[in-house]
Structure formats: C-alpha cells, structure tokens
Amino acid sequence: MKKILILLLWPVCLAHAQQITPLSVEKIMRGQKWVGVSPSNYRWSEDSKTLFFNWNPESKDKDELYRVSTANLKPQKSDETAMEKTLSPGYTYSNDASMALAEKGGDIYLYALKSGKEQRLTYTIDRESNAKFLTNGNIAYRQGDNLFSLNLKTSETEQLTHFVKGKKPGKAERAKSLDQNAWLKNDQEQLFDIIKKRNKQHTERRDKPGQDEKVIKPIYTEDKFLAGLELSPDGKYVSYKLMIPSAGGQGTIVPNYVTSSGYTEDMNTRAKVGEPSSLSENYIYDRSRDTVYKINTGQIQGIKDLPDYVKDYPKQLEERQKKNEDRNVNLSSPNWNRSGTMAFIVAESRDNKDLWILKLDATTGNLSLIDRQRDEAWIGGPGIGALNMGWINDDQIYYQSEVSGYSHLYTANVNNGQKKQLTSGKWEVQELQLSKDKKTFYITANKEHPGITHFYKLNVNGGELQQVTTMKGGNLVTLSPDEQWIAVSYSYMNQPWELYVQQNKPGAKAVKVTSSTTAEFNSYKWRTPDLVFFKNRHGADVYARVYPAANPHPNHPAVVFVHGAGYLQNVHYWWSQYSREYMFNNMLADNGYTVIDIDYTASSGYGRDHRTGIYRHMGGKDLTDQVDGVKMLVEKYGVDPKHVGLYGGSYGGFITLMALFTEQEVFKSGAALRSVTDWAHYNHGYTSNILNEPSADSLAYKKSSPIYFADGLKGNLLMCHGMIDVNVHFQDIVRLSQRLIELKKDNWELAVYPVEDHGFLEPSSWTDEYKRIFKLFETTLKK
Template sequence: MKRKITIAIAAALMTVACASSEPMNQTGASYSSPSQTEPRTLTRVTGTPDSEQAIRMTQIMANPDWIARSPENAYWSWDGRTVLFDRKREGSPQRDLFIRGLTDGGNGERVALADLHQHAYRDGIKNSDRNLKAYVFERNVFVLDRETGAVTQITRDSSNKSELQFLTDGRLSYRSGNDFYAVNLRNGFTELLVSLQTQDAPVAVQAPTDILAQEEIELIEWTQVQRRNRQERFDDQQRMHAENPSVAPAPIFLGRNKQIAEVSLSPAGDRMVVAVQDPQTWRGDSDVMPRYVTETGRIENQDVRRRVADAKPVHHTLYLIDLNSGEKTELSYETLPGWDEDVLKSVREENYAARGETYVSERKPRAINVMQRWSAPEGNIVWNDDGSAVAIMLRAWDNKDRWIATIDLERGRLQNQDRLHDYAWINRDFNAFNWLPNSNKIWFLSEGSNYSHIYVRDLDAQSTRAVTSGRYLVDHVTLNQAGDTFYFQANKEHPGIFEIYRVPVAGGDVERLTYLEGITQYRLSPDESQLLLTHSSALLPPELYVQDNRANASVTRLTETVSDEFLALPWPEPELIGVPSSHVEDPIWSRVYVPDDFDPDRAEGYPAVVFIHGAGYLQNAHAGWSQYFREFMFHSKLTQQGYVVLDLDFRGSAGYGRDWRTAVYRQMGTPEVEDLVDVVAWMGEHRNVDVERVGTYGGSYGGFLTFMALFKEPGLFKAGAALRPVTDWAHYNTGYTSNILNLPQDDMIAYRRSSPIYFAEGLEDALLISAPMVDANVFFQDSVRLVQRLIELEKENFETAIFPVEDHGFVEPSSWLDQYRRIYKLFEDNLK
C-alpha cells in the first residue's frame, strides 16, 4: 500500500533565546544561529578536507583507531600542574594511562605499569583537612599526601577493598567483604570495626527438637553437664568481646538467607545503616543462550538474565546498627508518604476489565529499596561531616516514587524530606544528593518541575527551595570547597548544547562559564582556579582543554588525537533543526544531512534515510560527537550518493525533560512513530525529499521502532533495517521495561500495545532483520520468534542476516562491514 503524506505542520517553534555573548571556539565546531528556533549549522574550523574524496564503506566500518584514540576519564593531578587520562591502546581494547603537563606539547606520556599506583587517585576521597587523599589500586589501599605528593601503601593483599572513608578521629576505614576496618595512619594499627554476618546469631545450646530429645536432656545427667559447659564457654566468649578491648567486637548477625544490598558507616565510626534483601537467585528463572562458534568446536550454553515476565519484587529491610552496643533497629517505611498506596490502581482496573474481571483495590506495603548507587552518584546513604545525621535515597520497586529521608538516630525512625512521585516512572538519572557543609540542609536534583534542577532542603525550617529553574537540564553537580557555589553541566541555551555553569547555593543568577558550543564536561582543579574540559563537536571527537575558572575565559587545547586521515575526509555539516510536531508543542530536534550539491528546487525529489537511535532514552540530535560515530560516517557516505539523511530525537529521548521522556509510558512505539511521520513530512516540504522514497534503520530500540513504523504505518518507509531489535517487550529485562510498561502480570495491555510481534501483519515494505546470535541484551530469540510470525503470515519482502559471534554491541570490523553493506544495498535497491 502506498500512501501520500500530507501533515499540517505547526508554524511556531520554541523561542527560548540563546546567550547574547559571542561564542568563542578554538576547537571543533561553532554555531551560526543566535536563536534556538533556527537551524544551527556545525562549522569545521580545523583540518583540510578533500571535497572530492570518496568515503569508503571499508574505511568507516574499520577499527575506529584510525579516527582517533580520544582521551577518556580525564582528571587533575594532585597539584593541578598536570592532567591524566586514559587512552585506548592502538589495535587493542586495553586502555593506558597518560599524563600531560599543562604547558607541555603533544598528547602526553604513557604512565609505566610500575608507576600506576602513584596516579590512581581519580576517584579518591579526601580527609576533613583536605591534605590527604585515599584510594584503591588493584584491591589495595593507598594514601596520597596532597602537600608533598608522597604516596603511602596501607595494605598489600589479594582481598577486595571498597567503601573508603576518613573517620572524624583521623583514622581511615575500608570494607573487605562484609568486614569493616579502621587504620590509624600514624602508627599503622588496624582494627576491625564490625563484621556483618548473613546468618542467624549463634546459640550455645539448641532447644530440644522433639519429644525424644527433650526426654534425653531431662533424663541423662551427662547431657545436662555438656550443655551447661557449652553455655559457660559461650557466655565467656561474649563477655570477652564486650569487656576486653584487645578482642575484636562480636559480629552483627543479619539473618539466614539474607544478602547485604547496601551499607554505610558513619564517619564517627559509631553507627551503621544496612539494607538487606532476600537473595535474588537467577537459577531456575534465568535463561541460557547457546554459542555456536566456540574454542572447543562444541555448542556451549551461557547463562543470561531473567525476563521482565519472571521478575520478582526487590525489597530492602533497613537496619540502624549501634556499633558500641551491637543493637540493631529495623527502620519501618510506614513514615514515608504513599508507602502503602496502590499506585497501579487505574492500570489494574483497565487490565482486569479487559479480561471481564473486577479489580478490588487495597492498601498494602509496597516493595521499597535503596536507590542504586549508579543512579545516585553522590551516594545513596550519605552522612553529614561529623556523623550526627544521615540521609538516604529510596525508590519504590514499582518505579513510581523516590523518597529522600533522614533517620532519627535516637528514635530509629525514617523522616521523609522529599517525595518525588510520577504517574509514569522515576528517572534513574538526576538523583544526586548530599549535605551542605556546616548546616542542617540537603541539596538534591529533582525532575519535579519537568526538568532536572537543584533544590535545597532546610531540615530545621522544613522548607525546600529551587536553586535553578527553567526549560533545561542540570546534571553533574559539584559543590565547591567553600560550600557556597554549585558548578554543573546544563543545556541551558539549547537542548543540544551542553556547557558548564555555576550558581550560588543561596540562589541568584546562573553564570555561564564555557562557550565551546558542543558537548562539554568538566573537572575543577584542586585549587578551583581552573576547569579541565572534555569537549567534542559533531564533527570532531572529544579532546581535552583547560580554562581559567571565569566566564568566557580563553581556552587552551591540550590534546590533538584526531587523525589527519579523518580530518581530510569531506564530512557534511549537519543542521540541528527543531522539526515542528503535529502532536505536542515542543519540536522534534533532529540532525539533517544534505548532499554538497543539494538543490532545493530540483525537479526530482531526493531519496532519504531516517536513522532511529537506540536505547530509547538517549539523545543523539546534539552538537557533540555522537556515540553513533559509524552511523555518522555512513550518513556522510549516503549524502555523497545523493541521499538526504535525518537523525531524530523522538519522544522518549533524553535531553528534553520528564514529559518528553514519559510520553511513551504504556505506549512504546506510538508517539515515536507519530514523530517519524512528522519528520518525513517535514523533509518532503523543506528538504525536497520524495516522500515515496524514504527508508529507515536503527539498532536495539531503533530496531524496535523500525518494526513499529513498518508494521503500523505501511508506506511511510519504502524499506527498513532493524538491527538487534526488540520484538516482544515481555522478553526484555526488568530494570528498563518495567519502568515504561509496568509488569506483564499487571499491564498486559501495555505490552500488547507496544510489542511489534503483535503488529507483524502490517508489513508491506522491504525489511532487513539483522540479528547477532550471542546477544545477552536483546536475545536472538526475539528475531527468531518474529521471523516465525512473518512466515506464518506468509510475508514475502523480508530477509534475515545473522551474526554468529556478535553480542549486542558489534565488535568485529568484518561484522560491521557486512551489516552496513546489507543496509546500503537495501536502500539502493528500494529507494533509487
């Protein structure tokens, strides 16, 4: 079925003004437009491209070392005179550590293996005087003197160390297994603070197990003596732990068949917060994945994740432990607002009604757990400096609530300080929080206003105020040493431009510090006088720069890792355009590529390709270097072949706030396909595209959306390639899927509405399915089941390519090349 697209496009776009300061950019890209509503064209300012040189598929799909081995994970040296960064080893996945002086030339020198321990303090922790920094290298603890640069090794063994923390008395604590130790740095004396045991507390004598045992104990005197002796030895040992300071403290027993999920020691060393859960065993409800190409020449099975349909609730039991007395107090969730609310009431009612049943709602405790650490980068259980107060971030397992609570240490009670509720789901990003120094206040990030912003909670006044506000995202917050200024990354001037800003903790004007006009990350120097910047543009991969810590200061480039070979190729300059949506007020931000000789008045419209990014919640229409760099180069080749190409950030993408993110709740594949319809229509009206000759492709979530577009809007795309695609969300993982679609047992309506396998009868256009066979993320079975469905529907115009050794993220250049040759042929055969 062919269809002519005639969509009315709204005339107005967002009119958020950009900064009036003139952008200063010595690096990779600048933008020509002063208004967010106009196209922004990325301009190359380095390199000498050869406009006649053809972009070859074998080159762009080769090992990416030929492009650049960019600096990664950059950080300052202890004295701020040099910077350190990881760099990929040529021809190998290994990374080497490099060091470069601020005034040196070149890309730095590789740090010798024998010296790595002296520089491994990137994520170290400082003491209260800020003159010492402790860190872990190869499982062992080291301390750096930040005044002299001297490094002292504290441990040398093979056990893992973590949870480093300076205590208020100057000792350094660390965790090994479930034991916590403290080291006196003056004399090296190490003592056990607490040993956590996941078993029941031992008893000297067991109670009789049956009537025979009871009679035996009462009848035989020898048995009574043995029991009495054991009890005396046990009691002496218990008193020894309590009364003799030379003996390690008695263990804390958390119960049999329990797993420690989270733990945090007070800086005073006197208390601890512990979260335990029932072991989440994979055996029995996990899956296996066969590997056909193996070193043994035999089929080998690999254990892989469970599916969302098999998910079990994760609930943490919280304990406050007094390390002096060994007393353990369970912390109830009953003080949290909504702790027993039926937040899925309307969803369950709808699903019950669809089955002809009636749902009866009731209030009952929800599964609640401590927020994952990677979701809360400042820590998920944070103490104030002297250990007199502690805050904890909690999340409901049904994904609808996030709480920040403090703990009443005297009464052993949780006190709610902030509840973030979302009818859809709470973001796993933007969850940083911590104490403000020397105060009874907490700062935190929240999407409560639609966009992530900084808030301060005054616990004494029981009031919360916003420090930042507006239609932009705040992330990667750093509080300065004085505790009076927040530094952060934000897309304040444009959704696709991320710069560095600062704002007083007390509130006031937000000050823009960088004007690099791409994607910029930062680290404050040790004395806070400079910024170490990692910056990229759409045309150049990340490089390192340094800038004085003031607005619009001059920028010095530190590294130049991009190859001359890459710079010499004629990469097209994509426009960054807000395509008007026919469904919502905000535009659909997109990157648009056109041929060098593009003629908007050409009689014959251009063929076009729409790229759909993966991950769902990801931003690709931005002004920085894309993680889809191979796709960027492929799009460049397509423009040389006369195609117009568009990458879009459909609804559900990152970078545009909560409402844009949650538009896909319970309907994945519906708003996104509406956005695809809009961008195709826009290309027809504004880029002279023949809308009867448009193709699409994408991987992972992009593969899923390729299916949904072809199945639900036949004729929108003449051809589509779905790479490593999801076909049935009930078979995907829990953490991602349950956020958006709830659980299958609660909301099968959402799964049927959102899974391509239920719409396969709509296929009419050419389809390529590209499936890696050892994909531990999206199982190969997803593609297999859909192929069987297409066979049963007697569909003809589809083909499948399998890749026997590839996981979800392709690695081998030969696999990349084969896959994209097939995609290119699909478009050439069907769009020209």
C-alpha cells in the same frame, strides 16, 4: 628539471592517494583508526599540574599513555610509573583536611598531607576497605563482613560488629551445645594439670578490675546476603542491608556457535522483564544499646498509593485495594552529615513511581519526609537519585528534581523542611559536582540549546550561572583536584573529540592539546547537518538533523535514521556516538538521498514530558514523530513521499519494525538492526519503567510489541542480528521470523552475524550489514 618536477608533484599525488571520495561502505566501516583515535580517560595528578590521558595518534595496536603539563600544554608520552607517583589513590580526608586515608593493595594507608608522610595501618591477608575518619579522631574500616576501628593515639584496634552467616541456634541446640562443651571442659581439667592451672590463672585475670572479657553480640544473617554496611561518623550506629534472594527467576540461554572448542557453548544471560527479583531489608545496629531494629518504611508518606494504570484493570484494582499493602521500596544507605548528627535516606518504590528523600531517626529507625517526587509514568531524568545528593553543611542538603518539568537543582533544610530551587528554565542540569569548600556548584547543562552543553559555576545559595566554557558544541569537563583547571573533551558535529585545557574561570581561553583525525579522514568535506525543529501533531517541538542531498535523485528519495537506546540524544552540535551512521548518512546524501535523524519523543535532553511521552505505548509518539518528520521533509526539502525508507539499531530497529508494520503508506522499506520484537522478552530494569510488568499491564505490552503487528508488513524489510547478542537476544528475531513465515510474508530477509554481540566489533560484519542496507534503499527507493 625532471627530478624537480617529480618532487613538486609528489605532495599532490600523496594527497590524492589519501582522498576517500567517493565514500563507500567498505571505506567507512574499516574501524576507528582510519578516522583517528580521540583522547580519553582523563585523570589529573594530585598537585593539579599534570593531566594524564590515553591516546593513539600513531594508529598503533593499542592506545598509549600521554601527559600534558599546565605549564606548556604540549602532549608527551608517559609511563605508568610516572602516573602512579602523581595520581591520588582515592583519598578520604579528615574534617580539617590535614590527613587522608587510602586503600592500596587491600590495606589501609594514612597520609599526613603537609609533611607527605605515609603510614601503613593494616597489613593482612584479608582486604580492608571503606576507611574513613570518625568524629573522635579514630579510623573505621571494613574487613570481610565486619567493621573495625583503630585508635591512632593508642594503636588499639576494636571490632565493632559481629555478623554471622546462618541462623541463630534455637534454645534446644544451644542447651545441647552448652552441655557438651561443659562436659568436655571438665574432662580436660580432670585429665591435665596444665589445663587446670591455666584455667585458674585466666579466672584470676578476668576477675581483676577493668579486665572483663569483651563480648560482641552476634548478628545472624540467616540465608540472606549482607550489603551496604556503613558506620555513622560518631561510631554509634551501624546501618546494613540484608538482601533476600529472589524466589525463582530464570535466565535466558544464548548459544555461541563459533567457538575455539568446536562445540556449541551456552551462555546464561539476563532474565526477562517481570521475573522475580531480590528484595532487601534495612536495619540499624545501635552499638551503645547493643540493639538491632528495622528501618520503618511503613511510615513513608504514600507508601500504599497505587499507580494510575491499575484503573485499567478493575479486578486487579479491587484486589490491591482490598489487600492495602505497603509497596516494596529500595532504600539507600544513610547519608550522614559531617558531624554525624543527622542522616537522610533515599527510598525508591519498586513500581518506579515514587522517590522519597527521608530524614532518619537513627535511635528508632523512623523516617520523616524531606521531599517526595511522584511520577505516574516513571521516576527518571538526569541527576535524579541518591548518587547525586549530598550535604552542603550540617543542616542543608542538595538534590535534583523534575517537579518543574525539567531536572533542576534544589536545596532543603533537613531541620525545618524549607526548600529552595536554585536553577530553573526549559533546560536540564545534566551533571553536578559540589566544590571541596562546599561554596560552589559545578554544573554541566544544556541551557543555551538542547544540543549544546556548557560548564557553569553557581553559588550554593543560588544566583546567576557563570558560564566557563565557550566553544559551541559538546563540552565534557574533568575538573582538577585544586579546581583551578579543567580538561575539556570538545567536539563539533563534523569534528571528533579533542582535548582542550583551560583555567576554571569565565573568559579563560581553551587551548587545543590534541589533533587526532587522519589526513585521509580530513580529505573529505564532512557535512554540518541542518539542525532544525518542527512541531509534531501533538504541538511539541521535535529537533532533527537533516542531510540535504548533494544532487537529488530524480525520485527525490529520503531515508530516516532512528537512533537507539530509547533515552538518548543524537540531534546535537557535537560528534555523534553513531559515528559510522553519521558517515553513512553523508554517503547517502552523496548518492541523492535526503537524510533525517530525529530526536523523537523519549529522547534525552528535553525535559520530563518528552522523556515520558512513550509511557505504556512504545511505538506511539516516538513513531509518529518519524512520520511528522517525513512530512516536514516533503514540505521543506522537496522529498517525494512515495520514496521514503528508514533504518536503525536496537530501539531504532524496533521503531523500524513498527513503522513497516503500522505506517505502511509512509515507509516503503526499512532495515531493522538488532531489534526488540517483543518487549516482554527484554530486560526488567529498562522495560518495567516504561511498560510496567507484563503480568500487571498486558495492554501496554500488546500495544508496544512489533510481533503483534507483523501482519501489516507491506514494504521491503531487512533484519540483521548478532547471534550472541546478550542484550537483545537472537531469540527475539527468530520468534518474529517464525511469525512472518506463518503469516506467509515473503518481502523480508534476515541476515545473521554468528560472532557478534549487540554492538558489532568486526569491520567485516559492519561492512556486510551496511552494504545490505544500501542495496535495500538503492533497489526500493530509486526504482
């Protein structure tokens, strides 16, 4: 009887041993494996019958390869060989889809799809790449810096271009070289009878009809770098780009102190915003005329238009108006229609204010306007840009634009300029794919709610969206090659990502394939936060997630979590990429805090006005949204306004600094992690969009950088930073620390992490950091 009782009690004891309540920082920050490793890296077999993915349900040292068949949907371990035999190597198809090209090991292979026959076309030391079919049935490919074509009927290979590095020799150099060569050639004939004989035979062969020696005009690249080398489908035109190295520019040294050598090792990292960057020139080589000419950007509509912000600098405005110069632009490679009769190019101004879609006249290099997108803040938004455009047929292209205030899908007839909007509403087309038969668009959008994504079908001529996925939350879809199946990576607010498979049609059932979370993780009742919205002081809707306190502390304290990345969304119905912070917020709620997580102005998912609301003033609307969120907590959740703190990393760390420096009456304490302290020291690609360049718009940088407001610090500040951070450099936090010292502030501390980059890796570092954050709130908001 005793043995039976022990056996009956054993499952109860085991379950109790696996429980993680109460939550602690040490338990939360142990790493991903205690939560469970979600499946990832989905790829379909060429026949669309098998889905391969990486997974680690047994918590091994690394993920393993799994596969699931559409026939039974039961995951099984697989091996790389099985996957390689069934996956497509990245085919490029002929127009009739009877043949395909692929690159393997730097060589080009031809596949007859009906028979399955494989033919190797090249076998060289050099790498051949970018193989494609031409309209005449030949194949073109790139080898090194040149293009070649292969006639499949005759097996004849022809070199199409002759790019030469360096400068074209001058007349004097050529004359000297010719004289020297002529002398050597004559001397050889005088010395050797065999040379005289062979030269005579060569002359006779050359003079025969049809035996002229082919000469390809050399194109000299000088001191520039060749890029974007493309051939038109008819083989007539070669487009290419010459990159001009930047004059000057300086990277930032990041010292690495904890090294295997025992010596400090310097890492040379990115330059700062405003540093000179490389320029480019775009050319067309007309093979039939053996002529090279530059693509004419001077014809672009509005190429001389100045941005509005220059009006704040009268002297600069006067100088630029006087010069009346064309703005610098970046051009995409020509995007040709299938028959090779037309091409469009996308131009983006270097000041980030304009994007043009332009029809290319390849015979002249002239450009004519198809569509212009102008934004006095900056061009952006989901799907905006050359990578998300293409041809529906030989006359019609598709693209996305924010002209309506939200990123939506449009088509344009390149011949007559007629445009059509296919989607509309206060929601965004976030991902877009055209079907192989070019009759259907597959769209991922947040049409139902800003925090819910679904997969839709839409006819290329427009009409009603057909919703394919149905589960409320996040639905990330990988489409099978035959477009009959979808792999859905799905999650909910309190449920990490899992794999589902369903047929690609409305009403089909999504079948769950994986279960990844551990028993220990499942033993805690993870919260489903209240997903709410409030009106900010500017009248806009701002969405937030609220974690109400389980048993509020007598002080009724609150903590604001500020997500990072600037243009990122964290208020949604799917599992957060901030999983550690989500769990930490649960722990705070367990300990009497009410926690709020806000999609502040400039977060993604809400359209153009929300996206650009921080233009020329970071720490403006994005910060006041936090303040307005606290006001909502006071009114609706009973929070005491005297006991509010906040924390966040990267952009969230920046907001935390600005909050403690400029909103001292609202926030009593804060933890700023890996924070930007001075935007003039951040990178160019991100910062120049929002604040322009420091030398041109210094006012924007002065309004937006915490280091200029450090004198306002009153509350308690914790700063944490990795010493080998190559994104937000450790120098940032060192400069702010010196500023605080000089201002005689003593209510701050800095914790440094010698082996950590921007995103921490070591559980010990995560644990130390969040124990400090928790201690900060416990000692400042509860006492």
